Amino acid sequence: MSEPQPIHLSDYRPPAHRVTRTELTFDLAPGATRVKARLHLERHPEREAGEPLWLDGESLVLKSIALDGQPLEEDEYQQSNAGLKVHQVPERFILDTEVEIAPSENTALEGLYQSGGMYCTQCEAEGFRRITFYPDRPDVMATFTTTVIGDTQSEPILLSNGNPTERGELPNGRHFATWEDPHPKPCYLFALVAGDLKKVEDHFTTMSGREVTLQIWVEEENLGKTEHAMESLKRAMRWDEQAYGREYDLDLFMIVAVNDFNMGAMENKGLNIFNSAAVLTHSRTATDATFQRVEGIVAHEYFHNWSGNRVTCRDWFQLSLKEGFTVFRDQSFSADVNSAPVKRIEEVSFFRTAQFAEDAGPTAHPVRPDQYIEIGNFYTLTIYEKGAEIVRMLCNLVGEEKFREGSDLYFSRFDGQAVTIEDFVSCMAEVSGLDLTQFMRWYSQAGTPEIDAFGEYDYARGQYRLLLRQRTPATPGQSEKQALHIPVRLGLVGTKSGSDLTLTLDGESLGTDAVIHLREEEQEFLFTDVEEAPVPSLLRGFSAPVKLAFPYSREDLAFLLANDSDGFNRWDAGQRLTLLALDDLIAAHRNGVEKVMDSRVVDAFRILLEENSDDKAVLAEMLTLPSEAYIAEQQPLVDVDAIHAAREFVRQSLAHELRDELLAVYRTNQSDAAYEPTPEQIGQRALKNVALSYLMSIEDEEGVEAAKAQFGTDHNMTDVRHALTLLVHSSCSEIADPALKAFGQKWAQDPLVMDQWFSLQVTRPQPDALDRVRYLMEHPAFSLKNPNKVRALIGAFANQNRINFHRLDGEGYRLLADVVIKLNRLNPEIAARIITPLTRWKRFDEQRQELMKAELERIAGEDLSPNLYEVISKALA
Ligand code: B3K
Ligand code: ZN
Numbered sequence: 001m002s003e004p005q006p007i008h009l010s011d012y013r014p015p016a017h018r019v020t021r022t023e024l025t026f027d028l029a030p031g032a033t034r035v036k037a038r039l040h041l042e043r044h045p046e047r048e049a050g051e052p053l054w055l056d057g058e059s060l061v062l063k064s065i066a067l068d069g070q071p072l073e074e075d076e077y078q079q080s081n082a083g084l085k086v087h088q089v090p091e092r093f094i095l096d097t098e099v100e101i102a103p104s105e106n107t108a109l110e111g112l113y114q115s116g117g118m119y120c121t122q123c124e125a126e127g128f129r130r131i132t133f134y135p136d137r138p139d140v141m142a143t144f145t146t147t148v149i150g151d152t153q154s155e156p157i158l159l160s161n162g163n164p165t166e167r168g169e170l171p172n173g174r175h176f177a178t179w180e181d182p183h184p185k186p187c188y189l190f191a192l193v194a195g196d197l198k199k200v201e202d203h204f205t206t207m208s209g210r211e212v213t214l215q216i217w218v219e220e221e222n223l224g225k226t227e228h229a230m231e232s233l234k235r236a237m238r239w240d241e242q243a244y245g246r247e248y249d250l251d252l253f254m255i256v257a258v259n260d261f262n263m264g265a266m267e268n269k270g271l272n273i274f275n276s277a278a279v280l281t282h283s284r285t286a287t288d289a290t291f292q293r294v295e296g297i298v299a300h301e302y303f304h305n306w307s308g309n310r311v312t313c314r315d316w317f318q319l320s321l322k323e324g325f326t327v328f329r330d331q332s333f334s335a336d337v338n339s340a341p342v343k344r345i346e347e348v349s350f351f352r353t354a355q356f357a358e359d360a361g362p363t364a365h366p367v368r369p370d371q372y373i374e375i376g377n378f379y380t381l382t383i384y385e386k387g388a389e390i391v392r393m394l395c396n397l398v399g400e401e402k403f404r405e406g407s408d409l410y411f412s413r414f415d416g417q418a419v420t421i422e423d424f425v426s427c428m429a430e431v432s433g434l435d436l437t438q439f440m441r442w443y444s445q446a447g448t449p450e451i452d453a454f455g456e457y458d459y460a461r462g463q464y465r466l467l468l469r470q471r472t473p474a475t476p477g478q479s480e481k482q483a484l485h486i487p488v489r490l491g492l493v494g495t496k497s498g499s500d501l502t503l504t505l506d507g508e509s510l511g512t513d514a515v516i517h518l519r520e521e522e523q524e525f526l527f528t529d530v531e532e533a534p535v536p537s538l539l540r541g542f543s544a545p546v547k548l549a550f551p552y553s554r555e556d557l558a559f560l561l562a563n564d565s566d567g568f569n570r571w572d573a574g575q576r577l578t579l580l581a582l583d584d585l586i587a588a589h590r591n592g593v594e595k596v597m598d599s600r601v602v603d604a605f606r607i608l609l610e611e612n613s614d615d616k617a618v619l620a621e622m623l624t625l626p627s628e629a630y631i632a633e634q635q636p637l638v639d640v641d642a643i644h645a646a647r648e649f650v651r652q653s654l655a656h657e658l659r660d661e662l663l664a665v666y667r668t669n670q671s672d673a674a675y676e677p678t679p680e681q682i683g684q685r686a687l688k689n690v691a692l693s694y695l696m697s698i699e700d701e702e703g704v705e706a707a708k709a710q711f712g713t714d715h716n717m718t719d720v721r722h723a724l725t726l727l728v729h730s731s732c733s734e735i736a737d738p739a740l741k742a743f744g745q746k747w748a749q750d751p752l753v754m755d756q757w758f759s760l761q762v763t764r765p766q767p768d769a770l771d772r773v774r775y776l777m778e779h780p781a782f783s784l785k786n787p788n789k790v791r792a793l794i795g796a797f798a799n800q801n802r803i804n805f806h807r808l809d810g811e812g813y814r815l816l817a818d819v820v821i822k823l824n825r826l827n828p829e830i831a832a833r834i835i836t837p838l839t840r841w842k843r844f845d846e847q848r849q850e851l852m853k854a855e856l857e858r859i860a861g862e863d864l865s866p867n868l869y870e871v872i873s874k875a876l877a
Contacts, residue, residue: 004866006371009317015135016051017041017089019142022187024132026112028119028150028194030104033112034063037099037132040142042092053086053095056129056136059111060099068093084133097133106130107785107826110376115260116219117154118195120273122266125316125375128187138313139418141184148194149176155194157217161185161269163251181269183249184416186312191268193217193256200226204234204248207241212248217256218280225280228291228677229255229298236299239333244407246306255279255298259751262787262829263379264297267304274301277752277788283675285753287718288685291677292338300330306411314418316375320367320443321421323379324387328395331388338679341567342617348542348568349575349621351389353630355381356547359448360633361840362874364475368421368443373870376829382446389545390442393487394425396515396543397439398432405431438485438519446475449484449546451518457533464492464527464534468518470546476874486518489543491566492527492534498563500537504529513566515543535559540566554580554600561604567618574608574622577601578650582631585646590639595646597653605654609661616669617683620690625650628802638843640806644765648697655694663702666691675716682718689722696726708735717753725760754781755792762797769804770811773797784822787830794819798837805837806844810851813838817855821862828865835859835868839875 021040026033043049062079065072067089077086086095106113111130112121121127129136146160152175158167162181169175197217204212214233216226233255240246250270261275278297281290307329308322335343358364358381365378367387372378395403406428414423421443429436454467468488472481491500491513500512505527516525535556539548552560552573557580560573581598588595608614608622628647632638655662669688673681692710695703704727711723724743727736740761747753758781762773773793776782782789798805798816805812816838823831841852853876860872 004373004869006373009315009368009370012315012317014044014046015054015137015140016044016047017053017135018044018140019135020184021145022134022142023145025147026149026192028103028148028155030114031102033101033103033119035099035101035132037095037097037134039095039097039134041089041095049091050088053089054083054135055086055133056083056126057099057133058082058129060101060130060133062133063098063100064096065098066096069096083129099132101131108829109260109262109787109827110829112192113260115258116195118197118258119150119155119193120195120256120258121190121192121268122262122273123190123268124188124266125319126188128190131190134187136187137315138186138188139315141186141312141416141418143184144181144190145178146181146190146192147176147178148192149174150194151175154196157193157195157197157199159191159193159217159254159256159271161189161191161271163270181250183269183310185269185309186418189267189269189309189312191266191271191273193258193271193273196220197256198223200230202230202234204237204253206237206247208247210247210251212237212250213252215252215254216279217254218276219257222257222276222280225282225285228281229274229279229294232295232298233302235295235337236302236333239299239336240303240306240329243332243336244306244329244404244411246303246411248305249310253302255301259788260786262827265301267301267308269305269309272301274298275788277755280752281677283677283716284714285717285747285750287721287756288677288682289718292334292682295337295677296330296334299333300326303329303333310416311411311414312418314420316372316378317368317370318420319375319378320383320387320390321419321424323384324367325391325424327384327388328391331392339615339617339683341571341615342621342679342683344541344568345571345618345621347385349627349630351381351385351542351545353627353633355385355545356448356633357629357840358382359386359446359475360473360843362476362842362877363839363871364446366444366446366478370444374828374832374866376867377832377870386545389542393442393544394428394436394439396487396489397436398428398434402432403428436485438483441482441484445472445481445484446478447472447481449486449544451486451488451539451546451548453536453538453548453550455536455550457530459533462528462530464530464536466490466525466527466536467522468525469522470518471521476877483519483521486544486546487515488518488538488548489513489515489540491537491540491564492530493537493560493563493565494532494534495559496532498559500565501530501532501534503527513540537564537566537569539569541568542572552576554598558600558604561622562607571618571622574604575626577604578625579631579634582626582643582646582650583634585649586631586635586639586642589642589645595649597650597657601650602654602657606658606661609658609665612665615683616687617679620683620686623687623690623694629799632802632843637845639845640802640848644803651694651697655698655700659695659698659700662691662694663700666695666703666706672715685718689719692722693726696730699730699732704730704732704735708739711739717756721756721760725763728760729764729766731766748781751781751786751788755788758782758789758792759796759800762793763800765801765803767804769797769801770807770815773815784819785826787827790819790823790830790834795834798834806848808847810855813852813855817859820859820868824859824862824865824868828867831865832867832871835871839871841875 023038025036103112103114110127148158158177160179165180167177198220199215199217202214255272257276257279264278265274307325410427449472452469456465494501503510557573557577564570581601707723820835
């Protein structure tokens with residue numbers, strides 16, 4: 001392995017020179033695009049005179065370079081594989097360069113590349129340096145003028161950031177368009193798109209009465225799949241005005257859909273580029289989950305216009321400043337326009353599964369890391385989701401009103417600047433008067449804090465004593481941890497009345513639902529005037545991203561499931577109750593003892609099904625068992641087979657015991673109303689489909705008939721895909737095989753549906769899943785160069801098919817490692833991401849550890865990209 005060196009937050013210095021204006025001209029050609037850059041540069045006021053000019057640049061062929069119009073001699077500058085140094089420059093000057101790049105050979109999908117026939121860019125974090133020589137860092141903010149020259153036939157549409165100012169014909173079948181972006185921006189927000197695209201257009205009138213044109217650009221065949229994204233965009237624009245007072249600031253806002261994209265989408269100023277999977281929807285091709293994801297991502301990228309673009313990050317260590325805040329903003333938006341309790345349940349259940357696993361693995365890092373080798377590896381659940389949880393805690397700490405005041409202050413004080421996490425938090429401290437010094441540790445300390453809680457009711461005194469103890473386990477590079485400031489929202493639910501009791505702490509009445517502040521390693525809270533024995537409902541709404549343990553009895557949990565006034569904690573009580581039953585069954589499986597179903601779980605589920613009183617979407621969540629991945633997170637050492645067996649046993653026992661109730665729920669929630677992605681319809685479909693899953697787990701005759709019929713009715717993709725998945729995951733191959741084939745043929749031309757077709761087959765529990773992966777990798781619709789396909793086939797298998805990925809012959813690991821080795825050359829960012837399940841090897845039994853480690857070592861023997869080098873060296877440390 002070569003050894004790339006990490007860069008450190010503590011080494012931050014402003015750049016020696018800054019760019020105030022950037023003028024670019026692209027002359028597009030697949031193998032040889034010419035990029036001319038005219039940079040207006042000046043010395044940074046905080047840096048001394050006489051320092052050389054440094055410009056980042058990778059894989060660029062320099063064709064010419066001139067300073068203030070004078071071509072530079074070869075000894076006046078020095079080029080390396082990282083960039084270009086000009087030894088002597090004046091205080092203020094213009095630098096002209098011309099380089100050649102090859103978009104058609106760019107398989108990393110960073111910088112300027114081709115997707116299908118079209119050109120597009122991805123510059124965050126450090127892709128701009130693959131386009132031209134430039135100070136590629138977010139604290140250099142310039143206005144941009146961009147001219148794009150392309151072929152009139154193959155690239156009739158030429159787009160860049162800002163407003164269009166000029167266009168015209170050129171000789172030889174070429175034409176050009178010029179774009180002007182008046183808002184100073186870092187180069188990671190630069191974008192260019194050129195190709196044969198069609199648009200859907202709409203309009204939005206901002207709160208101050210300005211007209212904005214909205215455009216979604218797609219390939220012609222996708223014109224019918226843009227409506228939901230457009231509606232989502234308008235909702236998001238209105239919401240940001242109302243919730244944050246943020247108005248859009250250009251005359252034009254564009255979204256472009258591209259098929260080859262490493263992430264979900266990118267917030268380039270005025271020209272958002274989207275993975276087609278994150279923008280295109282149609283009831284016949286996309287599931288409810290996709291509709292909701294599209295709404296969330298469209299909003300997320302739009303919200304970045306303020307949290308990220310107008311106010312940006314000083315350096316990449318501050319990434320969560322824009323990402324954590326923007327995720328919090330999109331979560332609040334989605335909660336407002338959908339069912340808020342369900343949103344929270346979904347967020348938390350994902351967070352506790354995936355972010356907790358990251359925190360417990362070799363790549364654990366703080367929300368503000370203090371070092372990295374490759375920033376592309378830090379677009380993580382910790383930076384995004386834990387960052388959002390921190391902002392949520394801040395909002396809860398200062399209260400909604402002060403939070404808004406603080407965010408107003410942040411946006412106005414730092415508009416047009418590149419700032420730090422301290423700048424954000426200090427606005428909140430300033431408006432609220434709170435001391436957030438201890439709170440800042442959330443940003444610097446990695447790992448998931450654990451709280452052990454104990455409670456005791458004193459009948460004679462009518463007092464409830466709550467003891468909380470916190471500790472954060474060591475993470476790589478951070479063995480010592482300090483106590484955090486943890487807001488714990490709670491209630492005390494009276495065991496007689498079943499309702500929340502008034503909370504009196506230190507003589508002060510706090511109402512029936514309050515936040516207490518845990519700041520010490522151990523702290524006691526004494527509630528007085530507690531009239532009856534309570535069961536505590538702790539960490540309501542998941543008020544802090546921690547693991548909280550309390551010695552609840554199963555009766556306590558059944559009680560909370562029935563009585564807790566906090567919808568989130570009711571759901572969580574159900575999860576805890578099921579987990580206790582699962583623990584017993586996992587132990588039974590390991591010891592070869594007969595498995596016995598806990599009747600308290602069955603009873604609790606029966607009540608849920610019979611009462612049928614909740615919001616249907618919430619009820620669907622309540623009826624959903626914890627995933628194998630989440631169960632695994634609770635185990636000291638993961639026993640893949642025991643977890644699968646125990647969970648299947650619970651599923652099937654519930655199905656046997658509650659068969660009639662489930663069938664009734666399935667039938668009463670059938671509907672042939674025209675598809676709409678409304679929260680009500682989505683909830684109803686979710687409930688119906690959960691019921692069907694249970695019935696199919698025992699291959700109940702009527703269940704199988706229902707699944708077959710649901711597939712055949714072909715009403716919408718949510719129902720079709722769910723039915724097909726259940727059939728393919730069952731042993732009913734005589735129904736499943738023809739259905740799968742028909743589906744594959746019908747949608748052969750729709751790449752997004754084919755992604756689903758791949759995923760649902762390779763997640764089947766039967767032992768042929770791995771062979772199917774190998775077989776499907778040869779399918780004409782599959783390509784290792786397309787990240788969506790890699791995720792749909794390889795990612796789905798490795799992450800969602802645990803028993804087959806973790807096969808004891810090591811074939812699952814070998815398959816993933818083979819793919820990683822190929823991707824290391826093609827697309828390092830995706831390689832470093834898809835390898836994740838192998839990096840968690842220490843969580844498994846010895847035999848699997850050996851097998852996984854051997855594959856990691858095999859990969860380590862390759863000539864590694866910095867991305868993989870960083871991940872592998874942490875995993876093997
Ligand atoms: N800011 C982009 C992330 C792109 C990173 C690529 N390495 C998407 C988002 O968070 O909105
Ligand atoms: Zn983002």
